[in-house]
Amino acid sequence: MGYFLGLITVLIALWLGLSWDYSLKPVIASLGAVSIVLSAVLAYRFDILDREGSPYGRLIQLMGYWLWLIVEIFKANWVVIKACLRSTLDINPALVKVKTGCESDLARTVFANSITLTPGTVSVEIEGDKILVHALYEEAAGPGAFDEMDRRSREASDGRRKS
Amino acid sequence: MTEVMEFWNAFRPALGSALVLVGAVLAVIGTVGVLRFPDFYTRLHAASVTDTAAATLAIVGMALLAPSLAIVVKLAVVWLFLFLTGPTSSHALANAAHTAGLQPMIGRLGEDDGGSQ
């Protein structure tokens, strides 16, 4: 039920933000209400209203993680931009297996998406607690390179119960 | 305080246009990388420059140019969608290519063995 209310709140906020119509004229407001209720009912019917589908309880932690991730993304971008512009091609691609300590599906999704979002590394496949990562530079994906991201995504989505 | 606000209001459009321009140039750089890199997996990295840095800089620049808050909210929604769907489609592409048996090139690559594939 909490997930349902969270989804409804987010949908209302999204509708108000996009339409920017607070006058609540009957026609427009009823169209908005119908679309919000329809989306919520469809989400319930699709059975995606669980911890992954609406992780609003950990929104603040996830936002903090996101701010850290944006800085990392810009640092990693610089490397890839230099690789694109160098007059002679000089790259060292590698496939590595990264072991993750994330246990819940949400934490694993956040971790794998962060790896993909950082330019220079792409998560190719997830098997159990190992993630196959393709990296543009082998040095950037060496042992321990993802430890901090792993720890932070685990703390952001699961809390600090286990260190 | 009003002087600071006046300076900011005069400076804002210039900063916004400059950020949009930097974002567009980064998009061109990412495209050049996609054209130059030798195999599919490395091209994926170059394309993600466009998806992340170029999109962020251009959208922040447009938000600085925006006349009203409604526009800023819409830009934020575009940015959020790009950041949520971008890694998902990148991962889907990489996973599909890997499942189909496309082998990545491994090891240090110079100009000699690049570009031929």
Added chain:
Amino acid sequence: MIGVAALALIIAIALMLVRALSGPTLYDRVLAVNSLGTKIILLLGVIGFLTGRPDFLDISILYALINFVATIAILKFFRYRSFQVSLTRRDRGGSQ
């Protein structure tokens, strides 16, 4: 300056079309089309500001959604040759 940015984005789109047309594998083409979509989203926003009609942003939101769905749909079709397959791991006997 915004005009120059729009021009740069158009150049990037044209270059990306080269990769989409010449890409040796299917995945290169899908990647090029997906990246093309991102640039078109940015270009729509820039055009909106260039012409003083930020309503173009609504179109770019829609484009972002359709671009994502199209990429996933193409990949799903070429993997299973059908849209009538569930993408979740449940039906493959996984642990999820």
